[in-house]
Amino acid sequence: MPSSDLAIPFFGYKSHVSIDRKFRFIRKWKTTDAAAGDGARLREGLLDKTNTASSVWADTAYRSKANEDFMEKEGFVSKVHRKKPHLKPMPRHIQKSNAGKSVIRSRVEHVFADQKSQTGLFIRTVGITRATMRIGLANIVYNMRRFLFLERISANA
DSSP states (O other), X not given: OOOOOOOOOOOOEEEXXXXXXXXXXXXXXXXXXXXXXXXXXXXXXXXXXXXXOOEEEXXXXXXXXXXXXXXXXXXXXXXXXXXXXXXXXXXXXXXHHHHHHHHHHHXXXXXXXXXXXXXXXXXXXXXXXXXXXXXXXXXXXXXXHHHHHHHHHHHHO
């Protein structure tokens, strides 16, 4: 008789961040459970009018009519990736546009990569409150490390 794996439910958390484009500091952040949709988080205080740029660079999960209307009303410029049409090839102009957006958007992904590799961020907590605290502390550590890096660069220049 073949052995079977136990069915263990997995629960997770997501970290949504708003990055300063010029200095790459985390300016705002929000923690949600993994089942929550990404798109609505944009309208829940992630965007910051005092940021160094008014453009919003995000992946396709954040593209929706509600988000586009919200960004236009609040004075932000949408640079959100476009989705591939269902059962159709991606039009060449949209493919090129998304590739250009990915260059800028990758800065946010570098924050998550830094948190995982340098600080060993792995959330293993019970409850959103503890996960929020742990992610918040990781964000503070990232900002401190980023500040020290920028200080070293300016001292050497």
